[in-house]
Amino acid sequence: MVLNVLARVPKRLYPILCCVTKNLRSLVCSAEIQETRSSLGKDSLYICVMDETMDEEYMRTRTYHWFSLRRVVESTTENVFVSVDFSFLPEPCRRSASVVAFGPKILLFQTKLHDKPPQETNQPPSSFTSLPRDMVLNVLARVPKRLYPILCCVTKNLRSLVCSAEIQETRSSLGKDSLYICVMDETMDEEYMRTRTYHWFSLRRVVESTTENVFVSVDFSFLPEPCRRSASVVAFGPKMFFIPGTNHRSSSFRIFDTQSGKVRQGPSLLVNRTFNCVALVGGKIYVIGGCREDDSPAESFDLKTEAWERAPSPDEEDSRVWIHGTGAPLDIKVCAVSLFGGLTCYDTRDGSCETSELPFGKWWNTGVCVINNVLYVYFFRFGLMWFDTDLRLWRVVFGLDLGTPQGVAMAEYYGKLAFLWEKPSLVCRGSKEIWCRMIGLARSQEGFNGAAEPSQLLRIVPRTFSIHHCLSVG
Secondary structure, eight states, X not given: OHHHHHHTSOGGGHHHHHTTOHHHHHHHTSHHHHHHHHTSOOOEEEEEEEEEEEOTTOOEEEEEEEEEEEEOTTOSSOEEEEEEOOTTSOHHHHTOSEEEEETTEEEEEOOGGGSSOOOOOSOOOHHHHTSOHHHHHHHXXXXXXXXXXXXXXXXXXXXXXXXXXXXXXXXXXSOOOEEEEEEEEEXXXXXXXXXXXXXXXXXXEOTTOSSOEEEEEEOOTTSOHHHHTOSEEEEETTEEEEEOOSSSOBOOOEEEETTTTEEEEOOOOSSOBSSOEEEEETTEEEEEOOSOTTSOSEEEEETTTTEEEEOXXXXXXXXXXXXXXXXXXXXXXXEEEETTTEEEEXXXXXXXEEEEOOXXXXXXXXXXXXXXXXXXXXETTTEEEEEETTTTEEEEOBTOOOOSOEEEEEEEETTEEEEEEEEEOSSSTTEEEEEEEEEEEEEOSSSEEEEEOOOEEEEEEETTEEEEEEEEEO
């Protein structure tokens, strides 16, 4: 009974009790009174607060502050919260994560993990780096490429992510954020000798804008002449692949990185080729046609291993389909849109081919593109159409009035369809204008509906210019 009474006396009065009698002092200091008190409600709290700060270089600093919460004298409800000076404790004890209390004692355990202060590295905030890698890649993939050099200067970890192959694969699955457009200037002298020169431009979004775009010239003079005038160019991520596609047979292969601005010689094709049909399907670039009859008609380039290998021979006997056709990827097939065979789809697994007719009317090689595995072609007579793979029919995209544009080119841009066209200039005589407008595409029960944004004049060029390529780069 005596122990139960003393256990209920506030500890701050124990020094007074120790002065009354030796018997009380022995009881107050005994282990029995501590055991009795531990079975009762605790009468004070000790709270440790960690102050974590981070400087501009993401270096973290942690300091620890202790406080106590106890009851006000002669009160049963009011409490006081006061700071406690624990500076006499060693630093590892003040920041220890292993602390327990028994009676009036606080036990602080020092582990080997905390013998030394944690080594901080130049890492971005933990709230970002602690996320799953897939999520981090998806966030970085949505950052405009023009800001990547800034990210590379933040930390080594961000630089490795920005330069990794994974970020390029992730970007390729998102809407493309820039276009590379090749314009051919064809002139003819007095002797009717034609001269062709090629000029490259890029279309990209203005900084801090969601609608305005800038159309600037790109210097491709460092590329070999056959690359600049090749009809077979494809893009994957930030890279452009220049495949032989002229009237001169060649197996030369170049890879241009738009992010670093560097071009390198890739492995040569298995056979020499002239004009051909090319498309990117399932991580491989397929090249069909443009070779001699005794050569392999089809081959593929693996983007991971960077090696060429033979592909199944197409069972389409008319070689003009592949020489004059515009290639487009659709599911696991390479589709050639041509005047000779209509729409011919080559199965990359076995080489089998299926043919569908095209609507009657004029169309342009650059006016063919694929967005979200849907093939779109602009026909002068019918407008923008898409190919229904289930019904194997061409269907009109509803809700669009694009007029009667000429020299059409199309490509994916920020998840929308970038629609470029040419028209005679009313300002500069003997010139033409290149215009662009973005078209949002939405699927409905009836098919696809289009919503066209306001058009934008990109540039006034000589009337001898015509669009030769329009590529989406991620």
